[in-house]
Amino acid sequence: MIETDVLIIGAGPVGLFAVFECGMLKMRTHVVDALDMVGGQCAALYPEKPIYDIPAHPSLTGEELIKNLQAQIAPFHPTFHLGQQVEHLTHLPNGGFEVTTSKGTQFRVKAIIIAAGAGAFGPKRPPLANLEDYEGSGVFYYVTQKERFRGKRLVIAGGGDSAVDWAIALSDIAASVQVVHRRAQFRASPETTARLHELANAGRIELVVPYQLASLEGDAGTLTGVGVETLDGDRRLLAADALLAFFGLSSNLGPLTQWGVEGPKGTFAIDPATGETNVPGIFACGDVASYPHKLKLILTGFAEAAQSAHKAYAYVFPGKALHFEHSTTSGVPSAGSEVILNVA
Ligand SMILES: Cc1cc2nc3c(=O)[nH]c(=O)nc-3n(C[C@H](O)[C@H](O)[C@H](O)COP(=O)(O)OP(=O)(O)OC[C@H]3O[C@@H](n4cnc5c(N)ncnc54)[C@H](O)[C@@H]3O)c2cc1C
Structure with a gap:
């Protein structure tokens, strides 16, 4: 049983910033995330895309934002419990909660901050035989490191922003890029769709339309080809080292x-005003939190994390007055100060 002050559910940008806000108020935190990496949507969906509306950062990528947040919370030594979902909640008789995760990790905490975004997310998988044999080796649903695909023969499936953006971005470094979509029209923005067609006309990307995925070919987890077919049953086998399914x-x-x-x-x-839900001691911030006129933006979530941490203080230190301080006055408590370091 891990005893700590605040359990943060979700290691997306808002959950990470909640660690910072709690740390500044000398509250210890542990963080749980269903994904096996931190960063939520920024890391899983758009690590290399620039974000333009983070205050004081004219432009930074999803990956850079998450790296910066990790550096910002480093003084608080948060402990992450990744690859597990929170499951059971028990209210303790004298206040506080016990929470158990899908891996059996147990926490006893005084307050909970839910920064779960749209929920524990996972990819929509294509219905292909033997899919699991290739997942992680030849079939991917996210691009976390573009370099991994340098010199590879890529089949990219899908017709939305992710498929089109990655086809364009990877066409620079891949040996070949074939985009499989069941229609000739793509649902990406007009600018990126136009760029896709430019690259197709230049012979740098092949558009395999209107086809859909039919089979995976290979051996012992090594992908060698992707079978595709039209609704009329015309089949093609595309030579491939990796399938990126979006x-x-x-x-x-x-x-x-x-x-x-x-x-x-x-x-x-x-x-x-407080981030508190209808359950006293349980807070929510970021995309998962709602109220009238809510803007689902990272900067909104950061402010909600600050509100939540300030109200959670009353549960962690009952009866102790919280005197508001700017960080310029308080500084950042560092290891060896009053903050008690977390241990896994
Ligand atoms: C392509 C794209 C571009 C975007 N561009 C911008 C932009 O320019 N500016 C902007 O402000 N916003 C942008 N957004 C939106 C922004 O990414 C979200 O607002 C932000 O990620 C929300 O952060 P969060 O921490 O609340 O949730 P998330 O980033 O969704 O993270 C939530 C985390 O909680 C975990 N989780 C959920 N449920 C559980 C559970 N039960 N147990 C354990 N873990 C759980 C999830 O696995 C996830 O990692 C964009 C989004 C997309 C998809």
Whole structure:
């Protein structure tokens, strides 16, 4: 059983910043995420895309934002429990909660901050035989490191932004890029779709339309080809080292919806002044938090994380007055100061 002050659910940008805000108020945190990496949507969906609306950063990529947040929270030594979803919640008789994850990790905490975004998300998988044999070796749903695909023969499936963006971005370094889509029209933005067609006309990308995925060919987890077919049954075998399937994500709040926290579908309603939900001691911030006129932006989530941490203080240190201080006055508590370091 891990005892700590605040359990943060979700290691997306907002969950990471919640670690910082809690740390500044000398509250210890542990963080759980269903993914096996930190960074939420920024890391999983658009690590290399520039973000333009983070205050004081005219432009930085999803990956850079997450790296910066990790550096910012480093003084607080947060402990991450990755690759596991939170499941059971028990209210303790004298306040506080016990939480158990899908891997059996147990926490006893005084407050909970839910920064779960759209829920524990996973890719929509194509219905192909032997798919699991190739996942992670020849079939991918995210690009976390572009370099991994240098010199490879790539088949990219899908017709939306991710498929088109990555086809364009990887055409620079891949041996070949073939884009499989069941229609001739793509759903990406007009500018990127135009760029895709330019590259196709220049022979740098082949558009395999209207085809859909039919089979995976290879041996012992090494992909060698992707079978595709039209609705009329015309088949082709595309030589490939990797299939990048971008059919969107399905996300699911899962067991969190059984915790008695209320809100409109897929969100938890909060009082924006405090971040608190209808369950005392449970807070929500970031994309998962809702209230009238909510803007689902990273900067909004950062402010909600600050509100949540300030109200959570009352649960962590009952009866102790919280005197508001700017960081320029308080400084950042560092290792060896009053902050108690977390241990896994
Ligand atoms: C392509 C794209 C471009 C974008 N561009 C911008 C932009 O320019 N500016 C901007 O402000 N925003 C942008 N956004 C939106 C931005 O990414 C989100 O607002 C932001 O990621 C929300 O952060 P979050 O921490 O609340 O949630 P998320 O980033 O979604 O992270 C939530 C994390 O919680 C985890 N989780 C969920 N449920 C559980 C559970 N039960 N147990 C354990 N872990 C769980 C998930 O696995 C996930 O890692 C963009 C989004 C996309 C998809």
